[in-house]
Amino acid sequence: MKFRKTMTASALALGLALQAQAADVPEGVTLADEQTYTFWLLDAIKSMDPQINTDVEGSDVLRNLFEGLYNEDGNGELVPGVALDHKVSEDGKTYTFNLREDAKWSNGEPVTANDFVYSWRRLADPATASEYAWYMELMQVENAPEIIAGDKSPEELGIRAVDDHTLEVKITTPLPYFPQMLVHGSTFPVLQSVVEEHGDDWTDAGTLVGNGAYKLVEHQLGERVVMEKSDTYWDAENVVMEKITALTINDVNQALTRYLAGELDRVDIPAGQYPRLKKEYPEQAVSTPYNCSYIYMLNVGEKGPEALKDVRVRKALAYAIDRDIIVERILQGGQKPSYNWTHWAIADFERPELDWADNMDQAQRVEKAKELLAEAGYGPDNPLDLTLQYNTSEDHKKIAIAASQMLKQVGVNLTLDNYEWKVHTDRMQSQDYDMARYAWCGDYNEASTYLDLLTSYSGHNNGEFYNDAYDKLMKDSKTAEDPQPLYQEAEKILAEEMPIIPIYHYANVDMIAEDIEGLPENNVNNTWYGKDLYRVAE
Amino acid sequence: MLSYILKRLAIAIPTLLVLIIISFLLMHSAPGGPFTSERELPPQVLANLNAKYGLDDPLWKQIGSYVWGIVTEFDFGPSFVYKDRSVNEIIAQGFPITLTYGLLSFAVAVIVGVSLGVAAAVRHNSALDYAAVGVSIGAQVLPNFVMAPILVLVFTLWLGWLPGGGWQGPEYWIMPVIALSTSFMASIARITRSSMLEVLTSNHIRTARAKGLPERRVIMRHALKPAMLPVISYLGPAFVAMITGSVVVDIYFSTGGIGKAFVDSALNRDYAVMMGVTILVGALTIFFNLVVDILYGWIDPKIRY
Numbered sequence: 100m101k102f103r104k105t106m107t108a109s110a111l112a113l114g115l116a117l118q119a120q121a122a123d124v125p126e127g128v129t130l131a132d133e134q135t136y137t138f139w140l141l142d143a144i145k146s147m148d149p150q151i152n153t154d155v156e157g158s159d160v161l162r163n164l165f166e167g168l169y170n171e172d173g174n175g176e177l178v179p180g181v182a183l184d185h186k187v188s189e190d191g192k193t194y195t196f197n198l199r200e201d202a203k204w205s206n207g208e209p210v211t212a213n214d215f216v217y218s219w220r221r222l223a224d225p226a227t228a229s230e231y232a233w234y235m236e237l238m239q240v241e242n243a244p245e246i247i248a249g250d251k252s253p254e255e256l257g258i259r260a261v262d263d264h265t266l267e268v269k270i271t272t273p274l275p276y277f278p279q280m281l282v283h284g285s286t287f288p289v290l291q292s293v294v295e296e297h298g299d300d301w302t303d304a305g306t307l308v309g310n311g312a313y314k315l316v317e318h319q320l321g322e323r324v325v326m327e328k329s330d331t332y333w334d335a336e337n338v339v340m341e342k343i344t345a346l347t348i349n350d351v352n353q354a355l356t357r358y359l360a361g362e363l364d365r366v367d368i369p370a371g372q373y374p375r376l377k378k379e380y381p382e383q384a385v386s387t388p389y390n391c392s393y394i395y396m397l398n399v400g401e402k403g404p405e406a407l408k409d410v411r412v413r414k415a416l417a418y419a420i421d422r423d424i425i426v427e428r429i430l431q432g433g434q435k436p437s438y439n440w441t442h443w444a445i446a447d448f449e450r451p452e453l454d455w456a457d458n459m460d461q462a463q464r465v466e467k468a469k470e471l472l473a474e475a476g477y478g479p480d481n482p483l484d485l486t487l488q489y490n491t492s493e494d495h496k497k498i499a500i501a502a503s504q505m506l507k508q509v510g511v512n513l514t515l516d517n518y519e520w521k522v523h524t525d526r527m528q529s530q531d532y533d534m535a536r537y538a539w540c541g542d543y544n545e546a547s548t549y550l551d552l553l554t555s556y557s558g559h560n561n562g563e564f565y566n567d568a569y570d571k572l573m574k575d576s577k578t579a580e581d582p583q584p585l586y587q588e589a590e591k592i593l594a595e596e597m598p599i600i601p602i603y604h605y606a607n608v609d610m611i612a613e614d615i616e617g618l619p620e621n622n623v624n625n626t627w628y629g630k631d632l633y634r635v636a637e
Numbered sequence: 638m639l640s641y642i643l644k645r646l647a648i649a650i651p652t653l654l655v656l657i658i659i660s661f662l663l664m665h666s667a668p669g670g671p672f673t674s675e676r677e678l679p680p681q682v683l684a685n686l687n688a689k690y691g692l693d694d695p696l697w698k699q700i701g702s703y704v705w706g707i708v709t710e711f712d713f714g715p716s717f718v719y720k721d722r723s724v725n726e727i728i729a730q731g732f733p734i735t736l737t738y739g740l741l742s743f744a745v746a747v748i749v750g751v752s753l754g755v756a757a758a759v760r761h762n763s764a765l766d767y768a769a770v771g772v773s774i775g776a777q778v779l780p781n782f783v784m785a786p787i788l789v790l791v792f793t794l795w796l797g798w799l800p801g802g803g804w805q806g807p808e809y810w811i812m813p814v815i816a817l818s819t820s821f822m823a824s825i826a827r828i829t830r831s832s833m834l835e836v837l838t839s840n841h842i843r844t845a846r847a848k849g850l851p852e853r854r855v856i857m858r859h860a861l862k863p864a865m866l867p868v869i870s871y872l873g874p875a876f877v878a879m880i881t882g883s884v885v886v887d888i889y890f891s892t893g894g895i896g897k898a899f900v901d902s903a904l905n906r907d908y909a910v911m912m913g914v915t916i917l918v919g920a921l922t923i924f925f926n927l928v929v930d931i932l933y934g935w936i937d938p939k940i941r942y
Contacts, residue, residue: 142901143893146720153674225681228689230672232682248681302721320719320730322804322893348802349888349897353786357801360794521669521906528677538675558677 121312121337121630122617131634134341136615139354139366143321143347147302149287150222153230155540158284163326163343163629164309165287168196168215168266169278171626173619175446175544177278181210181288181310182266191273191578198264201333204290205307205314212260214288214310220246220253221294222285231285233558237542238280239270272577276545282626283542312338312630321347326629339633340617355610364612370494373432373608383610386433388444390623391540391605392549393437395487395502399598400563402530406475406483413597415471416485416534418455418464419509420502422603429497432608437601439590441549444604444623448546451587453594468509478510488516489536490523498602499536527561534600537561544623546586547576553598564598638934642927649923654704656919657912661700664908671717671906690717703912713913718905724913731895732917734804735883738892741810742818742879750822751868754829758864759856761834769826776823781882785816785889802891813886821875828871833864862936869936873929877922 124130138159146152149161162170168182182196202210221227223235223246235243241257257269270277280286293308294301301307304325307315312335313326324345328338346362348354351369358366368376368384377384397407397416406412422436438456441448450456455464477483487502489495496517503513513534518526527535539559541548551557554573555565572589576582593599607625611618617632619625672678672686687693691702706712713724750773757769792812793801803809836842837860845859846852883896895914902910934940 143719145718148721151720225685226689228682228685230674230678230682230686232685233676233679236679244681247679247685249685299715299721299723319804319893320722320727321887321897322891346803346891347893348891350786353789353802353889353891356786356789356794360797360801362793362801519904521667521673521904524673524675525669528673558679559675561677 121334122339122633123631124339124616124633128616128633129636130339131614131636134339134634135344136340136342136629136632136634137344137346137363137365139358139363140324140345140347141349141351141354141367144318144324144345147307147315147318149284149289150218150227150229150231152284159627160324160326160345161284161287162311162626163313164307164311164315165284165289166202166311166332167283167287168198168281170628171282171619171622171624173617173622173631175619175622175624175626177282181215182281185278192270194268194270194277195261196266196268198266199333200264202310203331203333204310205329205331206290206293207331208290209263210288210310211263212266213263214290215266215286216258216260217291218288219258219286220256221289223247223256224253225249229285234280234283234285234542238277238286239272239274241269241271274577275579275582276543276547279543279545282624312628313343323347332630334630338630340629343629343632358610364615365618366610368432368608368610370497371429371431376610380610382613384608385611386606386608387620387625388435388442388623389540389605389607389625390442390445390544390548391538392440392442393536393538393602393605394440395534395600395602396527396537396562397534397564397598397600398530398532398562400530403563404485404533406477406485407533409475410596411471411475412477412483413600414455415468415475415509416506416511417597417600418459418468418471419511420505420600420602421461422601423461424505425498425501426603429501430494430603433606435604435606437604438594439601440553440593440599441546441586441590442541442604442623445541445546445549446544446623447583448586449583451591453591455594465509472509472511483511484514485511485533486514486516487534487536488518488523488526488532490520491517495536530561530563535561537599538605540605541624547573547582550576550586550589553593562598564596566592566596566598568592569596638931642931645927645930649920652923653916653919657704657916658700660912660915661703661908662696664903664906664911665696667906669906671908673906690715707916713916714909716907716910718902718907718910724909727898727910728895728913728917731893731898734892735880735887735894735896738810738813738817738886738894739879739883741814742821743876745814746818746821746825746875747868747872749818750825751829751865753822753826755833755856755861755864757826757830758833758837766830769830773823773826776819777827779819781816781820781885782889784819785812785885788812788816789889802889804892804894809890809892813890813892816889817879817882817886821879824871824875825868828868829864832867833860836860836864839863865936866933869929869932873922873926876925877918880918880921 140156144157144160145154149165152161166180168180169177170180172178181198181202183199185194185196187194198212204210222229223232223243232247242251242255245251246253246256259267261267290308297306304315304318312329312332314329316327317325326343328341351367354366357363397413399407426434426436435443438453439450487499489499499515503515506513526532539552550573552559553564554570569589569592572585576585579585614635614637616635619627672683715723716727753769757766760766789801792799799811800809842860845855883894884900887894887897899914
């Protein structure tokens, strides 16, 4: 992430091209004869169209079939994809990408700057009706909001092909993390001729043309996706893994059984089973930080309960919950208790010292919670009644029950309301709740992906927490030389105002076959590429 | 008989129409929509989506154009969630899978169930009878969502004989069929047994025995047919229950069948897929009940339509 800081200097070509590409097999390692990798999907892939896909699982497949401007390595650092490097203008608003000339589509055609122009316009075009059209807005690409609103034509998007291998992008505000955002699947190129010829069917196996290291061989919806090495990929000679299969298994325990039977190389570990599996299979059970944060969102807006408008009550609720118990007794998978919003493992981010997190133990917090509630006028004679709603899941239920017990100790009666996912979401978005279980997964590896969410102008601030100082910090951070101190200030405001109750930061808890190498070990987004993998001989 | 069938088919059309309208209204009255997600969409993006899928039209117009599309072009519309696919494509992929393991399960349930029931009745109060009753009660109290993981544990993890899930060839069919058929097999066995016991004490069986027919012929020719009546009336609801049970099979064995798509479509508010599968299941239910009624008439000459 270091190079990001140097990027504000103009006309700096990045020296990324020298870094290792594709599978980095150390000398002396004997590769297995059969280079196959089989991974687990919880659900059917909803779409193989980069501009339509909205799922993390879809992205895992897309990254193998397509390649964007940049990729990530095992540590989450950017490495060249179709772009070799780029230059940034003095004002930080114009990016000029230098594209590699040897990139090819799986039908043999060269990948050009125009392919990116077409795809980005397609993402913003109202006719595409992409659920991720807002990502163009998030990237601040010029005219994106107007195009989405139908006020301007997609041709006016701030992207243009200078020549076949030079791509220019104009953004409205300098974004220090703009290159990071290019790893996202919705910015991947698609081939216009194929999309236009086949319409919605262009993503069928056999029809799909991609520029990734793999080509789609089979897609049985809800059953499996099979991909095989593409010979037209520019770095095909360094791609070791020959075949990648994704199996859909809707039940996580069933998936684990099939992993143990040798049918899969990677699978999630169901909650609570990590300690046992770690003991039994120490080499295979792994827990790594994962870019999502679990909270209880408090409704502090108009429609929320009176009690939650009082910051003392909000703090008391947060203080009374013992996160260690939730993490160590319920989840048991290496998740970390959280006292702030941004995930601890986000690049360059360091949580500021927070009084309630660092200078108090749980007993003190509970005492403080009781004090605060008494000050706010709640106590044995006037107990506080609130509801906590969560979406259907065994884990959410267990955590909610634990939380209600913990809050009972300080005299808060929590009624638990369970709703299926869509109802839960709908109620949250119409502010029809007191406290609600919520999780946010970062779009990229930078703190603003979390902190922007709680600004008054964010579309996801369902608790209606509005704070001018907070908004200003986040706006200033976009142009700051070093935004990190501003992020820390923002976190301090959150600790002071407590519009959300942090619970824990996610971890990826997986079983991974011992002979599979090349999966990221230190990438908080768990962004992996089949081209980096290889299987060693046993 | 023919006019009866035609009459039943004619009634089926308004029945399906009522089914469509009620499901459509119920579906749309549930909170949330196909594009409700954790990441609330900007209003403009949502408007674009609603416009693309016609969700900004008034409900009556949506129902109207939906039914019109089905009648004129047999087009059930695009999926709102699996956006690369139309409802027709989703059903075309998933339904043959469900139909394969559904029919196999049905065949296994009927053949094994009837044989077990007949054997138990004929050897009434023998060890065979007790064993058959024991097996069928055991099989019935074991729900398929308990049985499925046990099967995978035993046959995939411990013995390594069968693939734990997926849909690639006949070896993938075995566990789904066992999981789905067992409880129906048990019910059929019990119904057959009690019905057979009753028939065996009736006058025409005594007559058949009295005129010296071999026992085998008495059972197969004279007792089995009337004893099948209650079994056949059970098959209609059993078929519907199997469709419901296919959800469990799809989830535990990752077959890619239509049962999972049915449940998902409701949870995802994927209106078009939900409607498509509802109509499919509705039509099949009507058809199956008709077949059962026709079988009735064939088995019991007393019943005339």
